[in-house]
Every structure is written in structure tokens, then in C-alpha cells.
Amino acid sequence: xxxxxxxVLIVDDALFMRTVLRDILTKNGYQVIGExxxxxxxxxxxxxxxxxxxxxxxxxxxxxxxxxxxKIMEIDQTAKIIMCSAMGQQGIVVEAIKQGACDFIIKPFxxxxxxxxxxxxxxxxxxx
Amino acid sequence: xxxxxxxxxxxxxxxxxxxxxxNQQLSLLSKNxxxxxxxxxxxxxxxxxxxMAATIGFNTISRVCHRMEELFDFYRxxxxxxxxxxxxSELKALDGLFKIVENLSSNEGEESSISKTLSDALCKELEExxxxxxxxxxxxxxxxxxxxxxxxxxxxxxxxxxxxxIKVKFAEDCLMPGVRAFMTTQVLEKNGHLLESDPPSESFxxxxxxxxxxxxxxxxxxxxxxxxxxxxxxxxxxxxxxVLEREMSGSSHNLSAEQIPISxxxxxxKSIKEINYYEKSPxxxxxxxxxxxxxxxxxxxxxxxxxxxxxTDEVVNAEEQFFNLLNNLNEYLGxxxxxxxxxxxxxxxxxxxxxxKTLTNLLNVEAAKFIAHSEKLHFVxxxxxxxxxxxxxxxxxxxxxKVEVKEIEFDxxxxxxxxxxxxxxxxVKSIQEENKDLSFTKSGDVKTAFVRVNMATLESLMNSVGExxxxxxxxxxxxxxxxxxxxxxxxxYLHQVTTxxxxxxxxxRMVPINQVFTRFPRFIRDMSRELKxxxxxxxxxxxxxxxxxxxxxxNEVFIHLVRNAIDHGMETAEERLEKGxxxxxxxxxxxxxxxxxxxxxxTDDGKGIDPQNIKKKAIQKGLLTAExxxxxxxxxxxxxxxxxxxxxxxxxSDLSGRGVGMDVVKSRxxxxxxxxxxxxVVGEGTSIRLSIPSTISIIQALLINEGNGLYAIPLSxxxxxxxxxxxxxxYEIGSCDIILLxxxxxxxxxxxxxxxxxxxSENNLKNQSNILVVIVNSEEKNYAFIxxxxxxxxxxxxxxxxxxxxxxxxxxxxxxFGDGRVAMILNIDQITKMYLLEHESREFPNDDTGxxxxxxxxxx
Numbered sequence: 001x002x003x004x005x006x007x008v009l010i011v012d013d014a015l016f017m018r019t020v021l022r023d024i025l026t027k028n029g030y031q032v033i034g035e036x037x038x039x040x041x042x043x044x045x046x047x048x049x050x051x052x053x054x055x056x057x058x059x060x061x062x063x064x065x066x067x068x069x070x071k072i073m074e075i076d077q078t079a080k081i082i083m084c085s086a087m088g089q090q091g092i093v094v095e096a097i098k099q100g101a102c103d104f105i106i107k108p109f110x111x112x113x114x115x116x117x118x119x120x121x122x123x124x125x126x127x128x
Numbered sequence: 129x130x131x132x133x134x135x136x137x138x139x140x141x142x143x144x145x146x147x148x149x150x151n152q153q154l155s156l157l158s159k160n161x162x163x164x165x166x167x168x169x170x171x172x173x174x175x176x177x178x179x180m181a182a183t184i185g186f187n188t189i190s191r192v193c194h195r196m197e198e199l200f201d202f203y204r205x206x207x208x209x210x211x212x213x214x215x216x217s218e219l220k221a222l223d224g225l226f227k228i229v230e231n232l233s234s235n236e237g238e239e240s241s242i243s244k245t246l247s248d249a250l251c252k253e254l255e256e257x258x259x260x261x262x263x264x265x266x267x268x269x270x271x272x273x274x275x276x277x278x279x280x281x282x283x284x285x286x287x288x289x290x291x292x293x294i295k296v297k298f299a300e301d302c303l304m305p306g307v308r309a310f311m312t313t314q315v316l317e318k319n320g321h322l323l324e325s326d327p328p329s330e331s332f333x334x335x336x337x338x339x340x341x342x343x344x345x346x347x348x349x350x351x352x353x354x355x356x357x358x359x360x361x362x363x364x365x366x367x368x369x370x371v372l373e374r375e376m377s378g379s380s381h382n383l384s385a386e387q388i389p390i391s392x393x394x395x396x397x398k399s400i401k402e403i404n405y406y407e408k409s410p411x412x413x414x415x416x417x418x419x420x421x422x423x424x425x426x427x428x429x430x431x432x433x434x435x436x437x438x439x440t441d442e443v444v445n446a447e448e449q450f451f452n453l454l455n456n457l458n459e460y461l462g463x464x465x466x467x468x469x470x471x472x473x474x475x476x477x478x479x480x481x482x483x484x485k486t487l488t489n490l491l492n493v494e495a496a497k498f499i500a501h502s503e504k505l506h507f508v509x510x511x512x513x514x515x516x517x518x519x520x521x522x523x524x525x526x527x528x529x530k531v532e533v534k535e536i537e538f539d540x541x542x543x544x545x546x547x548x549x550x551x552x553x554x555x556v557k558s559i560q561e562e563n564k565d566l567s568f569t570k571s572g573d574v575k576t577a578f579v580r581v582n583m584a585t586l587e588s589l590m591n592s593v594g595e596x597x598x599x600x601x602x603x604x605x606x607x608x609x610x611x612x613x614x615x616x617x618x619x620x621y622l623h624q625v626t627t628x629x630x631x632x633x634x635x636x637r638m639v640p641i642n643q644v645f646t647r648f649p650r651f652i653r654d655m656s657r658e659l660k661x662x663x664x665x666x667x668x669x670x671x672x673x674x675x676x677x678x679x680x681x682x683n684e685v686f687i688h689l690v691r692n693a694i695d696h697g698m699e700t701a702e703e704r705l706e707k708g709x710x711x712x713x714x715x716x717x718x719x720x721x722x723x724x725x726x727x728x729x730x731t732d733d734g735k736g737i738d739p740q741n742i743k744k745k746a747i748q749k750g751l752l753t754a755e756x757x758x759x760x761x762x763x764x765x766x767x768x769x770x771x772x773x774x775x776x777x778x779x780x781s782d783l784s785g786r787g788v789g790m791d792v793v794k795s796r797x798x799x800x801x802x803x804x805x806x807x808x809v810v811g812e813g814t815s816i817r818l819s820i821p822s823t824i825s826i827i828q829a830l831l832i833n834e835g836n837g838l839y840a841i842p843l844s845x846x847x848x849x850x851x852x853x854x855x856x857x858x859y860e861i862g863s864c865d866i867i868l869l870x871x872x873x874x875x876x877x878x879x880x881x882x883x884x885x886x887x888x889s890e891n892n893l894k895n896q897s898n899i900l901v902v903i904v905n906s907e908e909k910n911y912a913f914i915x916x917x918x919x920x921x922x923x924x925x926x927x928x929x930x931x932x933x934x935x936x937x938x939x940x941x942x943x944x945f946g947d948g949r950v951a952m953i954l955n956i957d958q959i960t961k962m963y964l965l966e967h968e969s970r971e972f973p974n975d976d977t978g979x980x981x982x983x984x985x986x987x988x
Contacts, residue, residue: 026646085304091179093307097314103364106303117364124362 005031006122009051011042011068012084013060017107021055021084024111030118039063043071046079053121056101057084058092066096073100080121084109139180140233143189146177147225154219162209170218171200177225188228188239188247195254196221202261205330217257224250290373292320292349296360297342297368305339306332308365312343315363319356320349346374450505467505583676586637593626593633594826594925598944600626634823637677641719641728642670644683648690652715655691661698662712672719674726675823678800682728682820685793689730689816690715692790697734697814707811709733725802725844726822731815737808739765746774766806767907770794798957801827801842801940803907827926829943831919831951832902834879838951840924840943845956847903847910849918854896864967867901867912874903874912875963882938882959883952906960926953938962 008030012018022032034049036042038060046054054072058065065083072079083096083104093104102124103117150173157166178193196218203210228243296312298305309325309332316322325345327338349356353371360369454471458464464471600622607615645667656663674682698713705711716731743757746768757765768774769790797804802820821827821844829840830849850869852858857867858876865876901912924943938959939952 089179090304090307091175093304094310097307097311103311104304104307113364120362120364124359 005029006052006118007031007033007049008118009034009036009042009045009049009054011036011039011045011054011060011065012057013037014057017057017084017109020109021114024109024114025118028111028115028118039065039068039071042068043075046072047075050076052080053118054079054081055084055105056081056096058089058096059086066092066099069096069101070099080124082117082121136237140229142180143177143229146173146180147222147229149173150177150222154215154222157210158212158215158219161212161215162207164204164207167200167203167207167210171197171204174200186228186232186239188232188243189225192221192225192228192247192250192254195251195258199254199257199261201330202258214257214260217253221250221254290349290353291323292347292353292356293372293374294345294347294356294360295342295368295370295372296345296366298339299365299367300339302339302365305365308363309338309343311363312360312366313345315359316345316347316356319351319359320347322347342368453505469505581636586633586676590633590637591927593630594927596626597630597923597925601945630826634826637675637823638673639676639679640670641672641674641682641726642667643679644674644686645670645717645719647683648686648717651687652690652694655694656698659694659698660700661694662701663694663698664712664714666714666716667718668716669719672721672726673822674820678820681796681800685796685818686717686730688790688793690717693730693732693734693814697732697736699735703735721822725819728818728820729815730818731813733813736810736813737766737769737806738810742766742768746771749774763807763908766808769806770804795937798955799937799940803957805908826923827953828921829924829953830902830921831924832915833917833919834883834915837883838919838949839879839883840922840951840953841902841904841913841956842940842953843921845904845906847905849900849902852899852901852912854899858899862967869903869912872910874910875967876901876912876914877959877963879913879915879954879959882962883954904956904960906957909960911956911960911963924951924953 008025010018010021010025010032012021012035018035018037022035025032030053033051034045036045040063042054042056042063042065056065056069060068069081069083072081077100079100081101083093083101084107085093085096085104086107093101096104102121105114105117150170153166153170153173157163157170160166174193174197178190178197181187181189181193199214199218224246228246231240231243232238294316296309298308302308309327310329313322313325313329313332323346325343327341327343332338347356353373357369357371360366450469451471454464454467600619603622604619607619611619648667649665652663652665693715694713699707699709701711704713714733717728718731719726719728721727739762742765743760746752747754747757751768751771751774752760770793771791774789774791794804797818797820800820802818805817805819806814807817808814821842828843830843830846832839832841852867852869857869859866859868859873866873867876868874900915900917902915903910903912905911926941927943938955940955941953943951943953945951
């Protein structure tokens, strides 16, 4: 089973949010291969793990999600990054989409939406 | 906003930075009031602050920002010098913002009345400035798009490309529709040139209407229409995409009514994926069929089919198509007993839509929408034939290009005979579904529905199933040999059903062991942090299934084992590096199933267990003498850690040794009917292997007679059953008897001694020439149990018995048979343990039999 499960890197500074996401993803057949708590870690872990999908929180200490997104997109243009946003961060989400994020999910997380976003991200092939 | 509290510091930090930047930009602007880049930057900063403030719930800030933003939005879109007065107002607003932020910060995030008054005043002043502009809010937009549409590049491109009108609908519960709209335009930009959009992209973020109105856009693109469409559908929350090709000529920058689409509308609805999923239909059909029967229409050998039709491409008039189709089916093929939409409805709609069609020529866009309203048809058809007949008919009869047919497994003749309760029907259905060929269901189409069941209910269901098994056996017994063939076949069928139910109930109880394993990454992380040791976790076979009842028991056992491994087994990073090991230690949790058993190993690559330490400890604690220790094998020494009251830790750390010793672990596993083994190599690590039955309720057992009782021994522990020649194969060593079998000496145990106190016949062996023994395996050693006779092998249902009746734990439970007899299920591990306790303490120190005991012990 593990060879088919898409791998996910979860980036969020809050342990609580990571746990929630991890549970949702694990239950739906994704394999969470790593977690990062800020933008710097996210970049490091991304290079190390090359996950199929990365979920990226926006508001994080040290280096925020947008900056990490930019950096990762520079490293790997095909990176699939889904932003985790709070309500009201529309402008930032738009910025993230401009920078190459493939989708966004909104806290509090609804499992079906999260899964849908990941499924879609996997569908969209790199070239498009 | 409570959720924002944790972000408060972050917010203040960021807002300060942003306001400083804003201050800088505003002073730059006052020197160059017309510089577009500065205006854009100011707009961006104000927007960011507004977003942050809104997130955390500071309306005093976001309101002011919103108005500042609006002012600069105007100058951003209409490049011109910003009047000094406006800049002054903005600077004043900025000062005000600084004050509000300071106030908020000192009030720990509470919006005081001071900041509210200030905010109101600032808003008012900014509104005055806005009024001076005297521009309707969106007046600038058409101008803007027009300008865009007339740029030479676009015109040039137009000649090579096709032009599309695109309508996108978003899900009703869509969050941040503005961002979705933005994502849509981004996709469009990537696939062509966006000429205009309605609403315009500038107002996306503030426009909540987008959800109801959708997004309209006109683009030019050289890409095929389908590709644009499918790409758009991949955006989350986009539920419908309509793409119309437009003529290239003519005025191209607005959606005028004179334009006529040159190709047919294509509507792709995402719900197409779900068409094969029927949840309620079988019940509905059943009801319909019973209604049908009541009308006394001859049914004969008709089959009921459930058919779903979906129109995907080039639908001219779905209602008309469906209406005609249903009529034709009724007339030429069979009997429509149900349809959605109904024929009546379709008939009415068709009338409406023909009116609409006339209107279409006048106002084509609106009417087209009206017609392509329903593209799905669901009906149930009674046919004298197979689904192939229907398919053939359908493919001939209409231009429908996507036809899905699904046969219902519905044996309604039998249903008519027996009145079944709804519960019974559901059960039968679920069994049928399991056996059903799954070719009709595409993967991912069927949603799995889950029902939470109280564990006690499940337990009682299991017991009832047990009763069922028992009673089945009783009937079989009662009928004996005199049963007729029919009775036999009914019994056979009953047996099949019972077995099936049993299996289903068992499968309900089974859960992946991952339920236990998932708790460990966290546990290990916390523990390694606390003990300052680096530990990695590897998990294998997490899908191995175990009985739900064992999850909690195993969890406790694993926690103890893992805790031990980290606390006692793992070295610190420095120690590991010194020894040439990897810096971080690894704990491996592996599980696999074999036969009726599940094997779980927990392995660490720590320092291992030094048998010398164990010996020392055991001697100190008086568990054994130095002489005994001398002659023990490596494994026997390791097994000592399972002895009651044994602990190898030099000091009790915070984490391990919470009163639960390895002896408790062992008795837990034993009570689950399992076994525990240990293996350890000094310097390389320790491995604990558990073997537990995959389920604890129904086991395969060997039934035996001994003395006056009937007993069951779990088959998983039996190695063989042999007849032993007393003279040739039985030896006496002290008070122990041993047998010699396959060149191996095996202790001979009289079961009667432990389980049936009335039958203690020490010397009866000498009166017999042959005895029947069962060789069982317990903790990797063999024992021979003398039995009177064999009854047979059978699947038995374990019924727990009270502790009072079973204080020594010699039995694991009881089972009831069809004839009402009861058999005790022997706890082999406990019996052998008692045997060893009794004989080791009595025999080994005895000098008279020392030599023989030595021989004996050396083999064991």
C-alpha cells in the first residue's frame, strides 16, 4: 500500500494543526512523510524528502509560508504546494497562487475539502 | 477573535513593520505624487494590513485600511498625481493607525473605545476624500478592459486564435470565492489571453456575489475548448464550466445580445462521476415493485433494471430527448416503472422549453441556459431480456452518447413470498453486495458509509453468533443419522449462513494494528526528547488486522516495551557514536499475520541486555542461586526478566518502571492467549516477539477427555499427538517424568494434577503399556500432557469465566457445545509455568538427583 500512497509534507507551526491535518490525510490514504514548523525547515525538508504534495501554512515564525513557497518553487518548478489559510487572508492567498501555489485550504479544516484539494493537485500534471 | 490570540504578537510585529513601510512610502509619494510604483506599493501594504487585521478581528484597523485602500485603488487605476490633501489625510490615517495599534497592544488585544472613536473619525475623513473623487466605484472598469482589448498584441493574436466565452460556476459553500475567481482567471491567462471578465478581476476579492453570479470571461486561445474546460474543472470549488465559441469578427469586447454562438453549448458537470452510485434506489424499486404487483400486472420473467443516462456533449434539448426516449421504451421494449425526472414532468418541461426555443432566437444566451437544465435521467425498467437489449435499444434509439446501465440483483419472486423485516433485508443486501461483481462500480465512485457501533453491542452480537453456532451444532446432533436429505441440505445451508455471519462479525471486529502503532511516533518523540536520546521509529505491516478488543491491551503492552527499549536499551547519541553506531537509535515495530496468529516484534538497536547483569540481579533478589545461574542457557537467563518482581534498571527513571514490570506484560499477553519471547545480543540490541491469536473469541481447538472432564486446547499450541510406550519411552527423574520422543526429552505432565483434583493417580502409569500424550508448545519449549482420549478438532467460541472460578488462571475460558456440555479451555502457558515452578524449586537443589537433574536441565 505504501508504494502507491502519495507522500505529503505538512508545514505548520502549530502542533495541533499538524496533528489534525496528519489525521485527515492518513485516514484518506496519504502518507505523511514529514513535518516542518517554519519556512526554513519546510525548504530543508522539501529538498530532502521531495514529497508529492506540500501543505504550507501561511503565518509561521522565522520564515512565512509565502517566502517558503517562493523558495521551493525556485528549487522545483513542479512542486505542488497547497496553502493553508485562515479566513480573511484572501490577498495573501492570491499572492500565493501568483507565486505558484496550486490550491488553498481554509482553517478550520474540513476533511473533504482537504482531500479534494489534494486530489486535484495530483490530477493537474506538471506541465499545465 | 479568540483563535487569533496566539497570533497577537506576530500581528503586532508585522503591523508595525508594515506601517513603518507605509510611512516611508507615503513620504516618498509626497515628493513624487504621480509615481505609479509608489502608489501600487502603498496599495499593497494597506491591503496586507487590512487582511491581517481582519483575520485577527481588529475592525478598527481594517475599516480604516479599507478606505485608505479604496483611495489608492482609484489612483492606481487612474494614474494621476495624488493631491497633497489626500496624502495628508492618508498620513493622518497612518498616525491614527499607529495609535490604535499601540492602544491594542497595551490592552492585550482589546479594542478600546478610544481606538473606536479614532477609527470612526479617520474613516469619516477618508470618506470625504473619496467623495471628492466623485467616481462611481466601478466606473473605471469598462474603460480599463476596453483599453486592454484594443491593445495591438491582442488584435494580432485574435487572427490566429479562437475566441471563447466562458462561464464558470462555483460551489455554493465555496470559501473565498474571490480567490477561486482569481485562480480561474489565472488558468485562463495560462491558456490564452483574457480579454475581459465579469465581474472585473479588480473587484474579485470584495465581491461575494461571485458565488451566485459565477464568473464570465472572454478569452482568445489557440487551445482546444475541451482542454480549457478540463483545466478549469480542476480548480477546487469550480463545479460547472461552460465554454462557448464566439465569432472572431464584430465588436469583441462586450457580451452583446446580437451575438449568436456558432457552436453548441457544452456543459460538463462534475457530478457525472457520481452517477453510478445508488444508495436508496433498491428500496425505492422494491416499493415500486410491490405497488406494481398490487396493480396485478403480470410480471412473468421480467427483469428489473436500473438505468442512468447522462448527457455530456452537445445537448440540444435534454428534456425532449428524455421524454421521447421514455415513451419509446415504454412502447417498444418494456415497462418504465419509475423515472426521475418523471415522464409527466418531462412532458411539461418540454412544452415550456419549446416556448423557450422560440424565445431562443430572440435572446439566445438566456434561453440556452434554460434549456440545458437537466442532463441526467434515472429510470427503472422491467424488461423481458437482459441489459444488452436495453443497451442496443438505447444506442439505436437516440443520439445519447453516454449510456450507463446497471442491473439490479433483485430476485423479487422470492421477496414476494417472504415478508422480511427491513433489518434482515439490509443484512442480506450487504452480504450480496460483498459478493457482487464490482465491475459496475468504478473505483472512487462509491462512497463508503461508516456506522459507529458501540463495542458492547458488537460484543453482544458476537455472543449471539456464538449461540447460533452452538445451536446449529445442537440441531445437527439432535437429528443424528436419521436426518432426511432435505434436512441435511437445510442444515448445510444454515451452516453456510452461520459461517458467513460469523466471518462478517469477525471482520467487523478486526482493525488494522495501525490503530495501535499510530500512537507511537508521538510517544517516541516525546520520550526521546525527555531522555535526550535520539530515536527513530520504523513501522512495518501496519495493516495487519487484530481484534478490536486487543487494541487497548496491546497499546499498554507496547507502551511498556517501547518505554523500556528507549529508557534501558538505547544509548545516548554520544555513546552511540563512540561505539560506531548511527547517532540516532531505531525502534522497529513489525507485525505480520500467520495462520490464526499475529506476530509482532519490537526491536531496538540499543545496547542489548547483558545476561550477567540479569543473573546478578536475580541472585540478589533471591530468585535463583548462583549454581542455578551457572547452568542456565542464554535464553533462559533472558526469560528471567519476565519473572515476577524483576527489574533490571539500576534506578527507576521517571518514565519507565511505573509499577508495571515485564511480568505484568507477560501475563497480559498470556491472558490474550498469546506468548512473548525475548532475544538480545549485547551491544546490538533487543528484540521482543509477541505471538497473539488474531482473534480472541473463536479459536480452533482440540477437544480432549481427561478424568471426568472435557477440555479444549488451542490448536495453535499443539505440536503433535502421539501414543507413547510407557516402558520404552518414559523415564523418571526425581519426581518428574519425562518422555523421549524424536531424540528429545520432554517433561510429562499429568493434567489431572492441575485441573481435576479428584484424579491424582501417581502410579497409574505403571499399569498401562501405552499412553496418549499431546505435545504442546509453550514459550518455545515442548511439554507432553497425558490425556484419556481425544474427542476431536472443532471451532469453539470462547466464553469468559469469572476470576473467582479461575483464580490460578489455569483456564482461559469455557465453551458450550450443542449438547449442552461445557468444556474448559486450558491455559497451557499457565499450567506449564506452574509445573516448572513446582519442579524447579523442588528438584534442582536436591543433591540425590543432581546428576540427572543436570542432564535434564542441560537439555532445557
